[in-house]
Amino acid sequence: MLRNGVLLLAGVAFSLVGVVELLWHLLGEVEATAWVTGYTSPLALAVLAGLVVLPVGFIALVVFLLINGVTMLRREGRSPANLLSLVVGVALLLAPVVFIWLFISDTAVGVSLAVLVFFGLGYLSACFVVILVYAWVYGRAAAKQVPQAIIILGAQIIEGQVPPLLRSRLDKAIGVYRQTVEAGHPAPLMIPSGGQGPDESRPEGEAMAEYLQSQGIPAEDVVAEMQAVNTEQNLKFSVALQQETERTGPAVIVTNNYHALRAALLARRLKLDAEAVGAKTAFYYVPSAFLREYIAVMVGHKILHAVLFAPFLLLAAGIFGLWVLYDT
Structure with a gap:
């Protein structure tokens, strides 16, 4: 939350x-x-x-x-x-x-817009800090439940192969899988999830499944989801695949650390029995990637933010009205 x-x-x-x-x-x-x-x-x-x-x-x-x-x-x-x-x-x-x-500018419109810019930037900055701190903490948290399934969110593949960003997610998922098995629990179902984009030669889920098996994950523990085109579909379609098997129960969603919070927020909104964990990301890539996540989280709660920002809009409108009234 x-x-x-x-x-x-x-x-x-x-x-x-x-x-x-x-x-x-x-x-x-x-x-x-x-x-x-x-x-x-x-x-x-x-x-x-x-x-x-x-x-x-x-x-x-x-x-x-x-x-x-x-x-x-x-x-x-x-x-x-x-x-x-x-x-x-x-x-x-x-x-x-x-x-x-x-x-x-010394005009009603100019001063009112200046007030709006000031409070708008302040509000967006405050939201950014909240989401940044929470995402940083959440992206480093470990899974609390024993997973029956591990859902690995897809990312763009290059020339049909898994690039470093996606490989970090898969390696994190492999680590969760092995920790679960070594602790004496049943092997969880691995669900690499991702469809085929317009600039991709094959579905992401297929390339991810191939990588998992090359790293020693048994084929019977891997079921690829190859239709999803966004994070919400990744979760919905993967959970549907899990429910078709006998390994129903809690799931762990694996993605990169900057994306873990939004994946968890989506899982909660979809009422899934799942929690998200994050894999490490190259430092230079994080700022741009996190800005995309920040925008996505803000848009996903647009009604809430519209309500919270409404007082500042009313303040700017009030300044405009008083200015015009004073001038007349």
Whole structure:
């Protein structure tokens, strides 16, 4: 549940405040801080630190996204998905300029839009941090149940073969399979899932099944799903295949760490008895991939976010109305 991400981030934030409070009382009041802020309290120190950290962090994020965007173009090609981190970096770079330009326009429309840009960017940033922290934690969690099936989500294959990104998912699934068997439990059913894309020579599920068997997984423990074209279909079609066998029960969904949270959210919405685990991903690939996941999670909860953002829309509309009323 996304609310767990909010609670997690709140817990981290309050814990940091608690640590600052303890250090403040242990080390005593710092006269330099009192001179700078005019207050001798941990809250003043936290505010001062925030005023320094936030702009520096924003600039660092923009630079990182721009560099990562260039790296993605060089290593992965010029597809729209690979351009995402570069586009977001440029957008963040332009956002303060657009805000200032609108705010100093001294018009009802300009100031109202500036307020909307300010709160819109703040809201999206807060959601991004919540999802980022929650996804980072969830993607490193281990499965809690003994799986009767392991569903491996597909990804694009290259020249009919499994590329490194997809291989990491398959290797993670093999590790879960062997741990289950070595613990004395029945061998789970391996379900590699993925259809054939327009730029693929064969279904992803077929290539994945071939790889699993080449790594020593018995053929009788592998059933390929070869029709799914997205994550939701991966889950639905794979569970349907599992239910056709005798190995019904809890399932583990294996994907990359940046994708594990969204896979778990989908499984919960579909009311599946399944949990997701994440495989390691090349560091340079994570920012662009996570941005896609962030957008997908936001779109998947669009009604909730529309309701939560409605007060800011009303605020901008109120400023516009008061401005026009004052001018007339």
